[in-house]
Amino acid sequence: MPVRLSDIASEAGVSLMTVSNVMNGKRSRVSEATAHRVLEIADRLGYVPNLPARSLAASKSHIIAALTPVGEDHSLLMSPHTVEVIGGLEKHLRHEGYHVLLRGIEKEADITGAIKGWALDGAILLEFADSQIDRIQVSGVPLVAIDSYSENPRTISVRTDDRRGGWLAGTCLTEAGHSQLLFAGPPFEGMGVMGQRWEGFLSACIASGIDPSQIAVVETLISYEDGQALGRRLRKDHPDVTAVFATADSLAIGILAGLNEAGVRVPEDISVIGFDNIEMSALVTPGLTTVAQDIQAKGAEAARLVLQEVEKGQGTPPPISLEVSLVTRASVASPRTSQRT
């Protein structure tokens, strides 16, 4: 029923190969005239290439997988951030004629299995921890890891410039005149995303003459609820603190809510700065000042890099860090406002 290359070939009175060459844009191997005629016929007949056949013959599938870890017998649980990354990469790949296979990964063998089974041209790893990426042994196809600081040489890293983001947050707070600071984020080891944000924040503080030992650190998950709990007890636990850097907006917004419940005013009593610039950040009261990143661009960049490797393939390129910027809203003010109280 479906139209094949051979159908077009006989209709056009040329060989199957000529049609194949036209379809693959190898214009140098076909005369302008026949190319034109073949194209016209293909269009008229409604030709759609059979991708499995193409994959089999060429051992190249035009499929890039989006892989995210998933607990055994669990559903894919993508964060809003990941969803946006996928949106960005899907668009790029679609426009380049590639396809996205979405797959939850229960164990490392799933990765190699998917790659070999589908003759995947590449894969993009989302939400994997650096330690997991370190362990990946796969080779033969380009692998891009999003938000990774892993040094796995087989893996291309695409991430946000987290260090600069931390630095922006620190600068924003110290320039407003704060010196009693609190850093709130998930526990981390080494120089992953959070480590980078901390380093950047720290260096901004030091640059403005703050003694690092003065900086309070609270380890907390980044959920709204954890932030809320932290906000409620903040004044009690840290009476001197006048400004908080929360390493995620979800956390920051929770803190805002908790502080509000505790009767602490933002920004008059305490300033809060977040990271991510999620949709909600513009909507809460007061609006959350935060470090913003272009998440879709991160997805597109990841896609661009896999394709570059697929098509040119000159060995793992260096990590890429995307720019961040400061979004100023109402949650940060000078601490003097509070001393007036």
Add this chain to the structure above:
Amino acid sequence: MPVRLSDIASEAGVSLMTVSNVMNGKRSRVSEATAHRVLEIADRLGYVPNLPARSLAASKSHIIAALTPVGEDHSLLMSPHTVEVIGGLEKHLRHEGYHVLLRGIEKEADITGAIKGWALDGAILLEFADSQIDRIQVSGVPLVAIDSYSENPRTISVRTDDRRGGWLAGTCLTEAGHSQLLFAGPPFEGMGVMGQRWEGFLSACIASGIDPSQIAVVETLISYEDGQALGRRLRKDHPDVTAVFATADSLAIGILAGLNEAGVRVPEDISVIGFDNIEMSALVTPGLTTVAQDIQAKGAEAARLVLQEVEKGQGTPPPISLEVSLVTRASVASPRTSQRT
């Protein structure tokens, strides 16, 4: 480099077909003993089937597409709801040995193109409007439309029992003693998701003796911001109203915020009930009473239905509506509380 069926066959001293049959679980065609041996060898050699080859030979790909509409040159923009649906269906399909291809659809031809090109076994349509689904002409593969009330005979509908949800909301409010009600939701024509919720709501109101003409209706988008705007002006525009049914939690939460800004207390002055039970609904103050649905189950159900059609194929099954339930939190109370004021 990769292991093929023939490698296993020669290693085991049997024919290629025997191995193929073992791999496809056709246990009736192979003796227990050889099956065992073949499996052992396949495992030892690390055999991974070549899926494109399998697809080509069987003209069946084991791929189900997740399709969502996308503006030309735009990125996939999935709502949290859709993301959860995809999580549910991906898990189901993965466990059944199928794969998910994620694809943004710019025009209807993209759907047929994808189906023919990949020999897709089926597709699940997400975020399409009923009017778009009505127009779909595709045939040959099962198509499941999520949250659709389209009567397109080629399409299997999986949705929430929206009518019952509306009814639950209406009952909740009238049983609390409210009679001055407001229905807030997006404009709708016909009996789509919103039409159903309205019908259910209306019938609950009528059942408790409320004159339909008393019910105020506000047409509004369902974003937080639109809700906020509505909340701010609610008291002024509708001074008599004591209870609001917002057809989405995002809207309801915005209304809560707007009411709060306007100094209207919830639930003392006005009760609010939502729909969806999104994560945020448990976290706001007061907690939002709402109609809940199991979204992952909806995805899994959609997956189950496509596979049922793929494997049994006995013609488009009737629409399926998943159950809803009422989640009672603090945002609904009896109106008498307010009359005491």
Add this chain to the structure above:
DNA sequence: TTGAAAGCGCTAACAA
């Protein structure tokens, strides 16, 4: 610039 031959790895249909 065009074409013929061979085969990618697998499965369906039939034969033994």
Add this chain to the structure above:
DNA sequence: TTGTTAGCGCTTTCAA
């Protein structure tokens, strides 16, 4: 229970 034959629709390689 096992094996043989014949493709699936395409690309690669090589020859014209």
